[in-house]
Amino acid sequence: MEAAQRHPSRTTEAEHRWPAVVGLLAALALYAFLPNELVGGLRFVVVGAGLASLIPLVAVNPHRLIRQTAWSRALSVGLALLLVLANQVTLVLLVFKLVEGRHDAPGLLIAALQVWVANVIGFALLYWDMDRGGPVVRTTWARTELPAADLRFSQDEDEDAVAEVAVRSSAVHDWTPSFIDYFYTSLSNSMAFSASDSMPLSQRMKLLMGLQAFGGFVILALVIARSVSILD
Template identity: 75%
Template sequence: MEPVPQHPSRTAPPEHRWPVATALLAALAIYALLPNELLGVQRFVVVGVGLALLVPLVAVNPRRMTRQTAWTRAVSVGLALGLVAANQVTLVLLVLQLVGGGRDAPALLLAALQVWVANVIGFTMLYWELDRGGPVLRTTAARDALPPADFRFPQDEDEDAVAEVAARSSATQDWTPRFWDYFYSSLSNTMAFSATDAMPLSHRFKLLMALQAFGGFVILAMVIARSVNILA
């Protein structure tokens, strides 16, 4: 499979594979370590499916994101959607356990942290896969050929700032968002329950960010309530 040719107007280097692969493996490890009281053998189904889908994606793009076909695009987006969906189900189970007074309180509180971290990673992957056509298209297609942006980053509008700020702008150095940019946006949204870095532009991203923020709020509220109950 040949790499997707980069448009002559683009200078952005292709994105590395390792950040998203490492983050996904971390999320799958979190699932494998969830307590049985929260999620039984089902968690290993999530781990197995995640690994099975990751292997062909790494085989196609082992080092940098330069190759893409219709099936690799479908698998990569499906993997991100599946992780987010699995985490929402796990979140519901966690809430039921916390509200129902699960017997192993320390394990459930640790599980809440695990679900919270997996939630950040899952939404990071989904934002990274969907915004502007995905990681391959973002660095290869001409700017005017990219799909409409779902996120507006500060670098997208800094070209008229002072020289040292404008030097990092999209217009000046062909800056394009990378995995860590989406990770920071996902993390800050989960912690602040609102967009603090990248602003959502599309309805789908506004809904996704609302779902993510609501999930983070529910976890925090349940953990505080259960902790107060334990201390009382």
């Protein structure tokens, strides 16, 4: 499989594979160690599917993200969707158990933290795979040919700022968002319950960020309420 031909106008390097892999493995580990009473054997199905999907993706791009086929693109997006959807199911189950109040309270509070962190990583992977055609397209296609952006980062509009700021902009330095940028976007959205680092532009991104913020808010509200009941 040949590497994608980078357009002569692009100077940014292809993104490293490993930050996204580390994030995915961390999310799968968090999911694997959820309490058995919360999700039962479902967690092993999700973890197994995640690891099985990761192997061919790493084989296509073992170091830098320079190759993409229709199946590798579909598999990468599908893997992120699987993680997000599984986490939403787990969130619903967690809500019911926290509301019931008849289960191991400390264990459920730790599980809530696991679900919250896995949610941050899952949405980060989904944003990373969706925006501007994905990581391979973002660094190889001419900017005039890129799919419409789902997110607007500050670097996308800093070219007229002072020199030390403009040097990192998309227009001057050919800056392109990487997994860390999407992870920070996901983290800040889960903590602030709104877009604070980058602004959603498309309707699908607004719906996804709204779903993530709502889930984070529900977890926080129920954890606080459960913690107060334990202290009482």
